[in-house]
Amino acid sequence: MSAHLPDDRDAVREALIAWYETDHREFPWRRTDDPYRILVSEVMSQQTQLSRVEEAYADFLDRWPAVADLAATERGAVVSFWSGHSLGYNNRAKYLHEAATQVVDEYDGEFPTDPEKLQELMGVGPYTANAVASFAFDNGDAVVDTNVKRVLHRAFGVPDDDDAFEAAASDLMPDGESRVWNNAIMELGGVACGQSPRCDEAGCPWRRWCRAYETGDFTAPDVPEQPSFEGSRRQFRGKVVRALGNHDELTLDELGPRIRVDYAPDGDGEGSEDWLRGLVGDLADDGLVEVTETEEGTAVRLRR
Incomplete structure (x- = not known):
């Protein structure tokens, strides 16, 4: 696994800090300098x-x-x-x-x-x-603890190597903002990206960039056993993203069979067109895909 930090570092930073400043756990040591x-x-x-x-x-x-x-x-x-x-x-x-x-x-x-x-x-x-x-x-370097390592490994594929973690953490931290940044990224690891992830429930601000969220693979340096996701919604989210990565655009009729062999558009429940629309709609809400109506039907493509 090799690190893949997003090109738009400012957007990543702003999303995390805004998430932290909107709501975070209140500890007395966070109210003092x-x-x-x-x-x-x-x-x-x-x-x-x-x-x-x-x-x-x-x-x-x-x-x-x-x-x-x-x-x-x-x-x-x-x-x-x-x-x-x-x-x-x-x-x-x-x-x-x-x-x-x-x-x-x-x-x-x-x-x-x-x-x-x-x-x-x-x-x-x-x-x-x-x-x-x-x-x-407000005069420190990027803090790298177990929580931060877990976040960086899952979100950006940073390999389980201390030097790699230090380099990635330093690259991401905005200059002169070690207080808010280090609090925010540790909060992310403690609240949203724990050993059992709570991505949607905690409103993780990095879902649109996160490789683990895309693929459903939430292993991490301190989480050696991969959580079971066979047949889960996260697994199919990842399949949608991968299928769209190989095509400029796909209609729902083209996309469905590519992500599950038992796709039945007229059926009920999982594997139906309604199920697929819900899956694609979630990805669109998270800013990962774009959905448009065309003469051929509902079309989906990765957001550029």
């Missing part, structure tokens, strides 16, 4: 369900509302809090406390603003540093 609070949320979120993180995050900041407060407390108190809230490995609590101490002692209480400098803080790796730089300072 305080690097300390964002760092706390990022460390807590490592392999921990977000529903549990929300409660722990609020309790943590009630107790230590600023980086100086955390640095001034005993490390044991932080570890005890971490364990008491079931936040996973206690080393994360130790590293978070040490990072707070570094910010106070080495940076006069001010966080570094770029990913490279942020990585000098204890326990802050490339991903966390980039997330803090993005969400606190």
